[in-house]
Amino acid sequence: MVRYRRNHVAGATYFFTVTLRNRRGDALVRNIDLLRESWRCAMKRVPHEVIAAVVLPDHLHAVLTMQDNRDDYSRLWQEIKKGFTRRLGAPSPWQSRFWEHTIRSESDLSAHVDYVHFNPVKHGLVASVSAWPQSTFHRYVRSGQLPADWAGSREFPQGFGER
Template identity: 65%
Template structure:
């Protein structure tokens, strides 16, 4: 067994990628309400703030600030995955999640901004939409509502060479 060690930073900020085993699945978006319910329940046990998040059909990205005093994000993801699995799978069924997740410690404001941008642009990167605002499962809409980003943020630039 690999002795993988994760960095714990009390009340730290982290960027995560969490994926399903079947990368062709659309389970996360098909059962988005179950994912939200599992996440809300986990938040009650492992306090954290969602800075940015996007849910894609087969994976999700999130930038989270831990508020649990010891940076136990592994417990958070365990709770979210377990809660979602219980809602969408038959008892004793294999978990739809990959067993691990990827994390990156956010150390400065520049890195934080880059991670948030990556989260919000992800639906375009994966060819799901051509405009960020058209993907419903993203905190991008919260950023627009608060006035932090314009509604056309991330839209493809106009190719002026093609204009008449």
């Protein structure tokens, strides 16, 4: 068995990609309420702050700051996946692993938050970021951090990754 070396830095911020086995499925958006409920329960067990997140049909991206003093993000994803699978009442749809990147600077954080928000456009699911409902982009708009028409086309916006 391959042992992955994961970076753990107390209180750090990380970018994650978590995918379903069936990369052509839509279980995540079709069952978004189950995923949200699972994530809320997992947050109680493994405290973290959601900086940015987007849920697509077959995968999700998230930028999270861990708040458990151990940065036990592996346990967090285990809790989310387990809770979703149990609520779904079916065999686990998840790939067993996830991808993680430690955020190292403000520009790295900005680039990853932009990547998360632009992802539905990148995958051709919508023509504008604001058209995808399962994204923290809408929270950024409500707080005045981004305009509602940010990245309105299929091309990366000018200044992508900069704020």
